[in-house]
Amino acid sequence: MARILFAATMSIAALFPALIPAPGHAATVQVFMSNTRFCNTPVCVVNESITVTRGDTVQWVYADPACTALAALGCLHTVTRTTSPAFNSGAMPGPGGVGTTVTFSRTFTAAGTFGYLCSVHGSMMSASVRVL
Ligand SMILES: [Cu+2]
Helix, strand or coil, X not given: XXXXXXXXXXXXXXXXXXXXXXXXXXXXXXXXXXXXXXXXXXXXCCCCCEEECCCCEEEEEECCCCCCCCCCHHHCECCEECCCCCEECCCXXXXXXXXXXXXXXXXXXXXXXXXXXXXXXXXXXXXXXXXX
């Protein structure tokens, strides 16, 4: 019975590799939001995409010290993808002062490259998550 179960599991893994979770521990990988960009370091200069492993969680961190809670529209951001797998942080206001962060997280379970943008700033503030 165990042999049959093992063989069946292996066949499913061979046919549908994207459905089988990657081995190892899932990680949380941060993407930072500042200067109307998404990037991999706390202070953004240009948009940067990120590569993660299936099962990992991406946590967007909005900690731009130039934006405070009552800042102008330019400090409002979203993390938005409208096609599958869709996700939307909703409006993320300014972090409310240095030392306070606003975050949004999503776990990626399927392989692929998933573009997203800030719905306030459009393509100027856009990047992608590549899931291996
Ligand atoms: Cu934005």
